[in-house]
Amino acid sequence: MAEVLVLAELDPAGGGVRKTTLEALTAARALGEPSAVVIAAPGTAGGVKDALAEYGAAKVYVAEAPEVDEYLVAPKAEVLAQLVADKSPAAVVIPSSPEGKEIAARLAIKTGSGFLTDVTEIAADGTAMQVAFAGQTIVHSKVATGTPIYTLRGNSVTPEPAPAAGTEESVAVSVSEQAKQARVVDRVVEQKSSRPELTEASIVVSGGRGVASAENFKIIEELADALGGAVGASRAAVDSGFYPHTFQVGQTGKTVSPQLYVAVGISGAIQHRAGMQTSKTIVAINKDPEAPIFELADFGVVGDLNTIVPQATELITARKG
Numbered sequence: 001m002a003e004v005l006v007l008a009e010l011d012p013a014g015g016g017v018r019k020t021t022l023e024a025l026t027a028a029r030a031l032g033e034p035s036a037v038v039i040a041a042p043g044t045a046g047g048v049k050d051a052l053a054e055y056g057a058a059k060v061y062v063a064e065a066p067e068v069d070e071y072l073v074a075p076k077a078e079v080l081a082q083l084v085a086d087k088s089p090a091a092v093v094i095p096s097s098p099e100g101k102e103i104a105a106r107l108a109i110k111t112g113s114g115f116l117t118d119v120t121e122i123a124a125d126g127t128a129m130q131v132a133f134a135g136q137t138i139v140h141s142k143v144a145t146g147t148p149i150y151t152l153r154g155n156s157v158t159p160e161p162a163p164a165a166g167t168e169e170s171v172a173v174s175v176s177e178q179a180k181q182a183r184v185v186d187r188v189v190e191q192k193s194s195r196p197e198l199t200e201a202s203i204v205v206s207g208g209r210g211v212a213s214a215e216n217f218k219i220i221e222e223l224a225d226a227l228g229g230a231v232g233a234s235r236a237a238v239d240s241g242f243y244p245h246t247f248q249v250g251q252t253g254k255t256v257s258p259q260l261y262v263a264v265g266i267s268g269a270i271q272h273r274a275g276m277q278t279s280k281t282i283v284a285i286n287k288d289p290e291a292p293i294f295e296l297a298d299f300g301v302v303g304d305l306n307t308i309v310p311q312a313t314e315l316i317t318a319r320k321g
C-alpha cells in the first residue's frame with residue numbers, strides 16, 4: 001500500500017499529540033498507509049508514539065535533534081524534504097496550523113510539488129475539497145506536479161482510531177546553516193482557561209453585538225461551561241471590546257467546525273458565517289426573526305438572549321446534575 005507521510009503536530013505545552021494530528025492521520029488513510037513524522041527535540045517521540053499508532057501510523061519516523069526545536073520552521077521543512085526524497089511517499093498531509101502551512105509551503109518549493117491548503121476532505125484518488133470565498137464556493141482540486149502536499153483544516157474530519165504497528169524508525173537530522181537564520185529565543189506558554197481550545201472544541205457558544213457588554217459575556221461563558229464548550233465572539237463583539245480578539249470567529253478570525261455551534265445575538269453576516277458554517281448543528285438565539293443567521297440555523301430561538309441564555313444554562317446544568 002502507498003505510504004503517506006503525516007507530520008505530527010504536538011502540544012507545545014507538553015500535552016502530547018494534538019487532535020489535528022489524529023484528524024490528519026484519519027484523512028491520510030483515504031490515500032494509503034500513514035506514517036507519522038515526529039520532528040522535535042530529543043526525548044519527545046516516546047511520549048506520543050502510542051497515540052500515533054492508535055490512529056493508524058504503521059511507522060513513526062523520529063527526527064529528534066535540538067536544532068529542530070531551537071529554530072523556527074525552516075529546519076523542520078528541510079528534514080521533511082529529506083524524508084520525501086528518501087521514501088517517495090504518495091502524499092504528505094500536514095495539519096493546517098500557521099506553522100503547518102509554512103512547513104507545507106517550504107516543502108512544496110524544496111520538492112517541486114503542488115500543494116493545497118486548508119482542505120476539508122481528501123478522496124482516495126487524491127482530489128481534495130476546499131471551501132472558498134467565505135463559504136460561497138466549494139473547490140475540488142488535484143495536485144498535478146510532484147508529491148501532493150495537503151494541509152488539513154482542523155475539525156473537518158472526525159478522528160477515528162485504527163490501531164497500527166507504529167514501528168519506530170530513526171531519521172538522521174542534518175540541518176543547513178541557511179535554515180538556522182531565525183532562532184527561537186523564548187517560549188511563553190499562553191495562560192489557558194479550563195475551556196477547550198476554540199478551534200478544536202466540539203461545542204462552541206459565540207456571542208455577538210447583541211450581548212451588549214463585556215460584563216454580560218459572562219452569560220455566554222456560563223452556557224459554554226454548562227455544555228463543556230469553548231467561547232467565541234463575532235467581530236462586532238470583539239471590536240466593541242466585549243471579548244478578546246483571539247476568540248473571534250469568522251473570515252478575519254478563527255475557523256471552527258464543531259458538532260454544535262450556538263450563535264447568540266449574532267446577525268449572521270457573511271464574514272461571520274465564513275468561520276462557522278461548516279458546524280454540524282447550528283443553533284441561533286436572536287430577537288430579530290428576520291436575522292440572516294436563521295437561514296443557516298438548524299434550530300432557532302427568537303427572543304431576548306438575556307432571558308433565554310440563563311434559562312438554557314439553568315436547564316442544562318439541572319439535567320447534568
Ligand SMILES: Cc1cc2nc3c(=O)[nH]c(=O)nc-3n(C[C@H](O)[C@H](O)[C@H](O)COP(=O)(O)OP(=O)(O)OC[C@H]3O[C@@H](n4cnc5c(N)ncnc54)[C@H](O)[C@@H]3O)c2cc1C
Nearest residue numbers: 208209210234235236250251252253265267271272287305
Ligand atoms: C473584511 C471584513 C472582515 C470581517 N471579518 C469578520 C469576522 O471574522 N468575524 C465576524 O464575526 N465578522 C466579521 N466582519 C464583520 C461582519 O461584517 C459583521 O459586521 C459582524 O459579523 C456583525 O457582528 P454581530 O452579528 O455580532 O453584530 P450585528 O450585525 O450588529 O448583529 C447583532 C445581532 O444581535 C441581535 N440582538 C441584539 N440584541 C439582542 C438581544 N437582547 N437578544 C437577542 N438578540 C439580540 C440583533 O437582532 C442582531 O441580529 C468582517 C467584515 C469585513 C468587512
